Amino acid sequence: MAAPKGLINVMDYQAAAKRALPRMLYDFVAGGALDEQTAFRNRSGFGDWWLRGRSFRSSSDVSLRRDLLGGTLSFPLMLAPTGASGLLWPFGEVEAARAAAAKGIVMQVSAGSLQSMEEIAAASDGDKWLQLFLYRDRGLTLEFLERARLAGYRAICVTTDAPVHGRRDRDSRNGFSIDRKLTPGTLVDVAWHYRWWLRMARTPRFAMKNFAGRSTGNMVDMAAYISSVLDPDVTWDDFSWLRDHWSGPVIVKGILDPQDALEAIGRGADAVQVSNHGGRQLDGTLASIDALPAVAEAVGGRVPVLLDGGVSRGTDIVKAVALGADACVIGRAHLWGLAVAGARGVEAVLDILEQEMRNAMTIGGWKSLSELDRASVMRLPPSSL
Template sequence: MKAARARAELVSVDDYSKAAHRVLPRMIDDFVRGGALDERTLARNAAGFDDLWLRARSFSAASQVELGTTVLGSPITLPVMTAPTGASGLLWPGGEAATGRATAACGTIMQVSAGSLQSMEDIAAGSQGPKWLQLFLYKDRGLTTEFLQRAKAAGYRAIMVTTDCPVHGRRERDSRNGFTMERRIRFSRLVDTALRYRWWLRMAGAPQFSLRNFEGRATGGLVDMAAYIASVLDPDVTWADLDWLRGQWDGPLVIKGILHPDDARQAVAAGVDGIQVSNHGGRQLDGTLATIDALPAVVDAVAGKVPVLLDGGVRRGTDVIKALALGAAACAIGRSHLWGLAVAGERGVAAVLDILAAEMRNAMMIGGWRSVADLRRVSVCQLRRPDFQRELMNA
């Protein structure tokens, strides 16, 4: 009865966020929840959706709506993917594979982090749904080439090159916590452990934490391996390197981290197959544009040549609708699915995706949009921007 009551109370992504906060040790919770510096970009990612208002039409209610679409050749039943989130296995044993199973069951795409605790091969083998691999350009191009070869052999449908991580951002929550990924209970953590013992109990039987994709190249514990990865990131990547990468990978290539329309145009000219508007969840450069604020200019710059995706701040199905109305082909969720994972593993991730789908379906039925293809820029308005209003008047 108690478990059933708890599930009944989890009716929104925010509910899962609060429940995850109660379950996770503070150090892990802050690692998931935090952003760079003052976390202004992190906050704006979510708040930016609040400035957009839906324009429903009268006598247009749709008794049935279609949420499905196709992205880079993969049909999906929901225009919401799970974004690449490093070390998500810290939240639940085998967390990456659990996310993959839930994402596949919901009929959408999992974007897999290169910094997963499980190997890309194990994650790919864990479920049948389509998967894309996040990739960084490393100083050692041999390492980059190795990842590309492994991804192809494991059946990944696309590669996502992340552009906004030449170095790690300054995340003050992690610094204050002395963030480590060890399970040893130190004296300073005893109180936190006592309050959140469920995490320790469920992780006790999990394999030793390790970034499996880098085994054989980095030794020591997880902290040592994370330091190794930071040391091999290439801070001097240029557009010429993207040209090199395009020659190494013959499948779909998505560039993740675009905020400027000029970069979007250059990415298209370089032959990418998709663009993901992203600021790394506000974890890299604080004070940079929120993704929903950057989206319209990027969509206009691309002019329909490639699909544009968005991640950052999506907490409601109506957020997804607003992004699609502004031209996104689909959205990706990071923290939102991690909160579900922290609370209930695979079932929690599926529940979060189901909540977003139900919210989308409800809003579209009321607003009169029978499919995601019906969503247009005129479907939203932004009251604080007069130029946006003029654009709507001329639509």
């Protein structure tokens, strides 16, 4: 689909989203933990890798399709689980689900979405995986598994790197609260972004519907409840317990260490996702692209390897695939599109990334994803740049 006028790459969408959103909401999406070193490195780390194209091997018929865990991606990209994305655009999770289905890719649905998992599942016939945490109340975890099964989710994506919420200075400074109530500190900010306010004011009161009935309808109280049920004391035995209660594919999200990847496989994981939660949890931890090569080497093709963190160009996807990823997963990139134009904006961002990837593979002489390998990229030390 055609992108809104003047927006030709993901960074353009980010700039447009910054203009469209109140500052506290933009910072909630853009920000990372503490000094945001990991969030920055997630993006900049791709710049250390350089593509080594081949001569006289270009093709007008490049294939980007990827078979993955019993499904097929039109190109090797997915939408990450992004909590409360319905704050950016009315019914934002539903809008994103429709865009993902239109592009033929998977949506990983956040347990912390404003719409319920059932509403998001019903929004499109696209392939969806549900993000899941191991909650203190294992009964709640089992309830989510059963609801996911009944709603038609094909896989479960277990997040391992958020036993507690990371410390995000931007949110603390802004007094960010997941609510629509105006305070003196936010009134001027919202006034400057009145179009967002008018658009959102016509939607039902915000609620994290997956947790309906377990706290009051107030968003602040619900967010506090969700924080209270996260379990910081989980072990690999707890993962094995979950594996025993789900018959479909299980993906372990939050892998940075090769030994953890091997443990996940040994415990029955069907895929691993190299991730640091977008740099929003532990600052100073490895960037995803820096952790990928060692994880992919340890996995050795036994299960698919996914990567999220910093992907904002089609060439980033090419590099990640060459380094051993079967597919990439985007969070902030699709949220910028959502904030600008709802489903239309998400689909436009996906179009951009697909077109950039196809262009790079045509020029570089790779006719299919299987032709991308470590020989396709070279890492140059910073001193040589």
